[in-house]
Amino acid sequence: xxxxxxxxxxxxxxxxxxxxxxxxxxxxxxxxxxxxxxxxxxxxxxxxxxxxxxxxxxxxxxxxxxxxxxxxxxxxxxxxxxxxxxxxxxxxxxxxxxxxxxxxxxxxxxxxxxxxxxxxxxxxxxxxxxxxxxxxxxxxxxxxxxxxxxxxxxxxxxxxxxxxxxxxxxxxxxxxxxxxxxxxxxxxxxxxxxxxxxxxxxxxxxxxxxxxxxxxxxxxxxxxxxxxxxxxxxxxxxxxxxxxxxxxxxxxxxxxxxxxxxxxxxxxxxxx
Amino acid sequence: xxxxxxxxxxxxxxxxxxxxxxxxxxxxxxxxxxxxxxxxxxxxxxxxxxxxxxxxxxxxxxxxxxxxxxxxxxxxxxxxxxxxxxxxxxxxxxxxxxxxxxxxxxxxxxxxxxxxxxxxxxxxxxxxxxxxxxxxxxxxxxxxxxxxxxxxxxxxxxxxxxxxxxxxxxxxxxxxxxxxxxxxxxxxxxxxxxxxxxxxxxxxxxxxxxxxxxxxxxxxxxxxxxxxxxxxxxxxxxxxxxxxxxxxxxxxx
Numbered sequence: 211x212x213x214x215x216x217x218x219x220x221x222x223x224x225x226x227x228x229x230x231x232x233x234x235x236x237x238x239x240x241x242x243x244x245x246x247x248x249x250x251x252x253x254x255x256x257x258x259x260x261x262x263x264x265x266x267x268x269x270x271x272x273x274x275x276x277x278x279x280x281x282x283x284x285x286x287x288x289x290x291x292x293x294x295x296x297x298x299x300x301x302x303x304x305x306x307x308x309x310x311x312x313x314x315x316x317x318x319x320x321x322x323x324x325x326x327x328x329x330x331x332x333x334x335x336x337x338x339x340x341x342x343x344x345x346x347x348x349x350x351x352x353x354x355x356x357x358x359x360x361x362x363x364x365x366x367x368x369x370x371x372x373x374x375x376x377x378x379x380x381x382x383x384x385x386x387x388x389x390x391x392x393x394x395x396x397x398x399x400x401x402x403x404x405x406x407x408x409x410x411x412x413x414x415x416x417x418x419x420x421x422x423x424x425x426x427x428x429x430x431x432x433x434x435x436x437x438x439x440x441x442x443x444x445x446x447x448x449x450x451x452x453x454x455x456x457x458x459x460x461x462x463x464x465x466x467x468x469x470x471x472x473x474x475x476x477x478x479x480x481x482x
Numbered sequence: 483x484x485x486x487x488x489x490x491x492x493x494x495x496x497x498x499x500x501x502x503x504x505x506x507x508x509x510x511x512x513x514x515x516x517x518x519x520x521x522x523x524x525x526x527x528x529x530x531x532x533x534x535x536x537x538x539x540x541x542x543x544x545x546x547x548x549x550x551x552x553x554x555x556x557x558x559x560x561x562x563x564x565x566x567x568x569x570x571x572x573x574x575x576x577x578x579x580x581x582x583x584x585x586x587x588x589x590x591x592x593x594x595x596x597x598x599x600x601x602x603x604x605x606x607x608x609x610x611x612x613x614x615x616x617x618x619x620x621x622x623x624x625x626x627x628x629x630x631x632x633x634x635x636x637x638x639x640x641x642x643x644x645x646x647x648x649x650x651x652x653x654x655x656x657x658x659x660x661x662x663x664x665x666x667x668x669x670x671x672x673x674x675x676x677x678x679x680x681x682x683x684x685x686x687x688x689x690x691x692x693x694x695x696x697x698x699x700x701x702x703x704x705x706x707x708x709x710x711x712x713x714x715x716x717x718x719x720x721x722x723x724x725x726x727x728x729x730x731x732x733x734x735x
Contacts, residue, residue: 277637297643307638311656311733320652321642352733372642 220251225283245433258423266434300374321372339367359390430472553612565624590615590676615676623665627658
């Protein structure tokens with residue numbers, strides 16, 4: 211096992227996750243979501259995990275967030291094992307998970323309220339993050355009055371205001387239309403550059419991975435493992451020129467090949 | 483006829499009510515029915531005027547309303563936190579489930595003998611009947627309501643640092659409030675049946691008492707007046723409740 215270096219934020223060490231099927235007692239029904247998976251995330255890194263659906267990437271994120279515990283192995287956050295749900299790892303869900311009965315302001319204040327932060331401080335901080343995600347003027351709106359993109363911005367502000375060490379994003383833009391997605395991707399990159407949070411971002415879009423990441427991991431399915439690791443050396447800002455460059459195409463092909471191989475393999479498994 | 487506006491349907495409803503009362507009045511006036519069996523609306527109205535003048539109608543209505551409200555409030559105030567607690571804890575749900583299952587099928591009427599024995603013909607006895615009649619069903623409504631919460635919201639709250647108690651107060655309570663209120667509205671109707679039956683059996687005032695007393699003296703108009711008053715009071719409370727509901731649930735607008 212590699213020693214954990216000082217700038218390692220998260221260390222996943224030989225993690226196996228098996229979901230026991232509830233029907234019947236047959237061992238064969240158990241699903242091995244992750245098998246002997248090890249990886250590290252460095253402090254301030256923007257790591258994107260790419261993989262086809264069902265490859266266990268959400269399972270991995272849930273383990274890091276402490277929603278679930280590994281069947282075997284362990285996960286370290288700043289050197290100490292994750293044993294339960296921790297606000298240090300702020301999660302952004304694809305379905306936004308905003309509280310419908312709270313206004314935008316109250317949603318963003320939620321984490322601070324849980325920390326029993328004084329009312330005024332809470333409000334000032336919430337105002338700041340609502341401004342950062344460009345939702346000034348919507349403080350008193352309820353979530354059901356907002357579009358999908360706006361909801362996800364509230365969710366990002368809510369997480370940022372809680373000042374987590376790590377942000378975990380589980381396909382956050384998958385439910386949005388292409389235009390909105392692009393706007394939010396750019397906004398996220400700006401936020402990342404300014405606040406330098408460690409980010410783990412999950413997606414099944416290779417383009418999204420190339421646009422956002424500083425490092426990319428490709429996951430394969432059943433059992434979930436890391437097939438490939440790519441340091442994304444594309445220059446910033448990753449505008450249209452970059453997206454048409456040879457290096458971009460080269461990286462895209464590389465990732466596509468390993469994703470495709472993984473998908474083909476899992477289809478063969480299913481056909482057996 | 484096609485009804486395409488709310489004012490039209492209101493007009494039809496009013497007309498229907500007027501026709502119903504007119505037919506009833508006519509049937510009685512023309513002597514088809516003995517007034518002892520069914521008094522005419524006008525006779526009920528004149529009884530109402532008499533009883534308003536001597537203050538009895540208002541005092542009977544108020545005492546029944548007060549009993550329902552006190553019993554119902556106490557029952558809801560206990561049932562809401564308890565239901566949310568049980569809805570979020572499998573262990574305590576398992577502990578209390580058999581007791582609730584035993585209590586739930588008991589009609590409030592069945593508590594009347596015991597409550598009289600323990601508490602006498604008192605106000606507390608009336609409150610306890612309303613409480614016993616509405617507590618167990620309210621509790622079940624509330625437990626059911628807590629199950630309608632999206633588990634993702636609970637996850638999100640915990641992820642933002644909420645403790646289990648915070649989750650109950652900040653997520654489960656507000657999240658299930660629309661269903662809880664819908665359930666309590668039904669329970670309020672049941673609370674009225676509880677109090678009327680308790681008053682029919684043993685009371686010195688209240689609409690149930692008024693109905694029973696009217697029957698003793700062969701004043702069928704008093705009996706019917708009592709019944710009409712129950713309907714009107716429940717309708718008025720329902721309207722008030724609806725206003726209250728909108729203020730409690732601003733996000734559903």
